[in-house]
Amino acid sequence: MTSQKIKLGARWSALTSRYSIYLIMIGMVVVSSILSPVFLSETNFSNISRQISITTILAFGQTLLIICGMIDLAQGSVMALAGLLAVIFFKATGFLVPSLFLGVGVGVVCNLVSGVIVTRFNTPPFIATLAMQTSARGAALLLTSGQNVYQLKNFVVWGQGVILGIPTPVVFLISVTILTWYLLNHSRLGRYIYAIGGNQEAARASGIEINKVKLMAFGVNGALVGLAGVLYMSRVNAGLPNAGVGFEFDAMTSAIIGGTSFSGGIGTAIGTLAGAFIMGFLSNIMNLLGIQSYLQQVIKGAIIVMAVASDIASKSKRTKTILGNVEEKISKEKI
């Protein structure tokens, strides 16, 4: 009798804690649709998805790295460099699809360089990618002498086009979401990434080639960063060497709100997507309501803290119910 009660209670709190971030997201949709009549309109949703698609793609890359116990501070500037090279290549040759692959390739190469510095020279990812951030931005500025590139013509289809009624960036966003979900949940690489983030020495002892997995995580992140760069330049219809300053932090925010833990080993693709939508809804509804810029920043900060704190609170409540207050077990549980 009592044991059954505990089981039910545990199951309920397990459900709410597992889905707390989605409950917060749904709560935001409900509140926003009451506050603004246009919030739920189809066009507005299409706007939001287009607006968040680029930072969300970056957030997936960041999620992979953070789960693996690493970080990429160079996303914004590598994104700018990759996007710019794609734009310049397209303007010179007129090849549309190769320009996309070139952008992705540049992202991969830059990230493999960071990856090699991390794995071969044992440099902390924070430092290695900080160095890449500076170098890539410098390269983007050097390439254009600091000037913007205009008249992209057809290149805009990547960011402004529509496929079967869905905006192109959103099509990419959906594909990347599926890819990241598959990679994390159903591939060997994904399991290795969780294992390394959870306990690197244990992972090494069980025969995982740590450096190879880390390099591959950087490679995947690079492909996503390159793609984001192409989409960004195309969306704004210009090659901007100054693009994406601070985007890596927006990406990290989405990942963290979505339940990815900086201690490594914890995080999901769908959680990150939810985190990105929470950020997107927030800035959209504040713009729709005409809230003053300064106040917007204050509210944004407050909501981020509230979302993360309530998520953590509901998780630790659950742990206490089931296991007693054993903080360390949370991470083991989630894996």
Next chain:
Amino acid sequence: MHIASQNKEKQRSELSYGRKFDQSGRELRTMKSRMKTLLVAAAVIVTAGIVTESAGYAQGASRYRIAYIARAQGDSFAAWLANAIQAEAKKYPDVSVTVFDGQSRSDLIESHIENAVQNKFDLIIIQPFDPTIEINPVKRAMAKGMKVIATNPKFSDDSVPSVDASPYQQGAENAKLALTQIPQNARVVVLLGPAGNPHSMGRRDAWQKEFFAKRPDVKILDEQIANWNKDEGMRLTEDWIQSHGKIDAVISMNDNMAAGAIEAIKGSGATTYPLIYGVDGTPEACLLIKDGKMASTTLQNANDLAEKSMKLAHDMLTGQATNLHEFIQAELITKDNVDKYIELHKQLGNIK
């Protein structure tokens, strides 16, 4: 699974006394030696850079050496100005100019100023990033006998000679045109530069005095900061189209944000464009005006700033300077005269 290979590995590590081998048995170079190679390579590259740089410097062993401290070479306008200063310097055979990049950091600009004093440059031309902070190192340098000119923006302290454009005039030229163009009871939105930026505030102030004060019928639907950025201007305008429907005019404090608004309107499927005003005279804005998608902008001509700055610098060095504060005129660009400015940008290589 890998027991065999693990055993082998174990054997090897027992036998190797700390040395490491790869699978085929070759000895791996240690971390230390790899690090050393990397450091040596970095040092060689840096030295090569310095040697090339100073070789160029020795070539121009001129009578007067000027240090030009740019606000940030990553900012497209600041980059144009730095390039224009270097081009203008070629007209003065007795002058050589070295450019330093302030990277949007007051502390870095301060150390550039100190180094210029230390290295005995004859004059500093500085493009301040935050004039209220950088005035202090500038005053200290002047106290040590250094000649200084501020350009775009000037310092509020008039003891520092300056060449500048007036943000008020840049806004006012557009606002005066808008008086005649914006219809009765129009609904408008306003895009602002970064919070507290003197150029954004000066331009906004001009719109207030020259337009909004004279047109109480015009309603401001919303007014937000888009940090000079195209993507932020685009995102705000997308949301405004949702919440406010028809917008009659977009008043932007620079051209990048105005161009972002145009992308948003294009994306919304609208067939007619609102009246859109910017400032800067960027190549993109000129092309948009030519296309009829943008109403007007004003050019802050970096070539004029460079010409006047170099002339003032030369005059100060040769003791001929009389007027220590110069202004350039903001030039209004509309559909009627845009061809001239497209031509200018073509000459500068900004439009191909």
